[in-house]
Amino acid sequence: MEDILNITNGDSAANIMKKAGLPGGFLPWRDVLHDGPVPENLSLNELSNVRARFLASLGWGNLLTISDDFKERNELLESFENYSKVILWFEHDLYDQLQILQILDWFSANPSNKTQLFIICTEQYLGSTTAQQMKDLLKHITPVTNEHLLLAKKAWAAFRAPSPESWFSLLSEDTSKLEFLEGAILRLLEEYPSNSNGLSRTANIALSLIDEGETNPAKLFGLYIKTEERVFMGDASFWVILNQLLATSPPLIQLSSAKQLSLPPEADQKLSITTTGKDVLTGNKNWLDIIDIDHWIGGVKLTSQNLWLWDNEASKLIHSN
Numbered sequence: 001m002e003d004i005l006n007i008t009n010g011d012s013a014a015n016i017m018k019k020a021g022l023p024g025g026f027l028p029w030r031d032v033l034h035d036g037p038v039p040e041n042l043s044l045n046e047l048s049n050v051r052a053r054f055l056a057s058l059g060w061g062n063l064l065t066i067s068d069d070f071k072e073r074n075e076l077l078e079s080f081e082n083y084s085k086v087i088l089w090f091e092h093d094l095y096d097q098l099q100i101l102q103i104l105d106w107f108s109a110n111p112s113n114k115t116q117l118f119i120i121c122t123e124q125y126l127g128s129t130t131a132q133q134m135k136d137l138l139k140h141i142t143p144v145t146n147e148h149l150l151l152a153k154k155a156w157a158a159f160r161a162p163s164p165e166s167w168f169s170l171l172s173e174d175t176s177k178l179e180f181l182e183g184a185i186l187r188l189l190e191e192y193p194s195n196s197n198g199l200s201r202t203a204n205i206a207l208s209l210i211d212e213g214e215t216n217p218a219k220l221f222g223l224y225i226k227t228e229e230r231v232f233m234g235d236a237s238f239w240v241i242l243n244q245l246l247a248t249s250p251p252l253i254q255l256s257s258a259k260q261l262s263l264p265p266e267a268d269q270k271l272s273i274t275t276t277g278k279d280v281l282t283g284n285k286n287w288l289d290i291i292d293i294d295h296w297i298g299g300v301k302l303t304s305q306n307l308w309l310w311d312n313e314a315s316k317l318i319h320s321n
Contacts, residue, residue, distance in 0.1 A: 005080055007103060008089040009096050012127035013134075017089070020131035024083070027076050030069065031055075033098040034188060035237050037296040040160040044074055044106060054296075060236060077106065081114050087141065088119040091126060093232035097184035101159060104144065104152030117144040121180065125231070147177045155181060160299035164192070164308055167298070168317050183230060191297060192310040195318050197280050198287030202233065203241050207281050210253055211273045217242065217265040239263050245277070248291050252277035 004024030008014055014026040036054040038047065048070035056063035080086050088103060090096040100121065107117060120140050124133065155175070158166035167185060175181040190201040199207065205227050206220065214220045220242075221235050242261050245252040255261060256270040279285040288307070295302045302308060309318040 003083045003085070005076075005083040005086045006089060007077075007086065009091060009099060009126060013089060013129075016126070016129055016131060016134050020134045022135065024085075024087075025076070027073065029073070029099045029103065031099065031102075032095065032234070032237060033102065034094055034191070034232065034297075035240070037301070038160050038298045040157065040162065040299050044077075045071075048074060058236075058240060077103075078110075080110075081112050083115055085116045085118065088117075088121070088144070089126060089137070090119070090121045091230075092121065092123045092180035092183070093228075093230035094184045094187045095232040095234075096121070097178070097181055098159065098188075100178065101152045101156040101181075104149055105156035107144070108149035108153045118142060119144050119148070121178075123180075123230075145177075151175060151177050151181070155185075159188075162299050162301070164189070164297070164300050164317055180230075186315075187230070187232070188297065189310050189317070190312065192308055192317070193288055193293070193302070195309040195311045197283050197285070198289070198291075198309075199280065200241070201312075202238070203245060203287075204281070206238070206241060207245065207252060207273065207277055210271050211278065211281055215256075215270040215272060217261055217269060217271060220271065236263060242271070244291075248287070250274065250276045250290070252280055252287070 005027060006014070006017055006022060006024050007027045007029060008017065009029060011028045011030070014028045017026060031051055037050055039050065042050065049067065052063060052067040052070055055061060055066050088100065090100050100119070118141050120137050120142070122137060122140050124137060126134070155170060158170055161167070168189060170185050171182065175185070193200060194204065197204070202224070205224055209220055209223050214223060221238050224238060225231055239261055242253070246255055246260065251274055254272050254274055257266065257268045261269060273281070276285065276290070280287050293302050293304060293307065300308065307320040309320055311318055
């Protein structure tokens with residue numbers, strides 16, 4: 001039996017692979033790269049330290065535990081030449097596409113003549129497959145070529161750059177070797193503050209749904225998911241956005257009990273839009289005039305001195321300073 005390392009987007013997919021009886025070892029790539037800092041000029045281990053501190057700051061785990069998980073992950077990746085074949089199993093959405101870029105960029109810097117590298121990337125959400133469906137995905141296995149590696153290296157560098165201009169410019173280039181990358185590039189740009197009201201696409205959708213009368217946080221998340229062509233955001237990331245809308249002064253939304261939304265939400269926690277929220281939603285006020293922005297998207301740190309906006313109608317970036 002071939003010795004295979006299967007790298008995939010999380011524990012759910014890895015568990016289904018095991019249930020399906022797929023051979024080899026399994027490496028879940030646990031990182032929400034579309035949230036928080038991913039700065040340039042750091043090694044994998046150095047970046048992992050940055051990511052661990054950020055994830056712990058959100059309350060998504062203990063710093064030591066997260067750091068140890070990253071260390072274990074990186075050590076297993078670095079041992080890839082112990083395997084005859086590495087298979088990357090991923091999806092078409094932003095969450096997965098960023099992970100693909102990170103992993104392929106690492107392999108571009110760590111080539112091997114011993115180990116074959118393959119990728120499986122489809123529109124099938126791996127965490128919701130059956131064991132048989134997971135096995136059937138093997139028909140989509142594709143060898144990773146130098147073209148894959150060069151494109152991933154360029155895109156990963158663009159994602160980590162301190163300006164989003166290189167990331168935006170990828171939309172004018174041929175990215176078809178990674179067939180779902182173009183959609184991921186555009187979807188990330190839509191998370192920049194809008195030039196119309198300062199809200200990201202996700203925040204704007206959430207606020208609109210609350211304005212339309214949805215008060216239940218769990219149902220709100222379900223409705224939001226239906227607006228995504230390629231679902232990429234988990235409830236924990238969505239909760240961060242909702243809590244930001246709750247925490248501004250004045251707030252854009254209100255919570256019936258407590259000052260912060262819990263995950264999972266408590267039964268008596270209901271959301272409602274404020275007058276300020278309505279004004280922002282209609283464009284009569286701009287959220288960026290209310291908040292002191294300090295927010296990372298990849299390698300870009302958005303502040304009042306370094307503010308990039310997204311013009312959705314014109315599909316272009318605007319540097320406001």
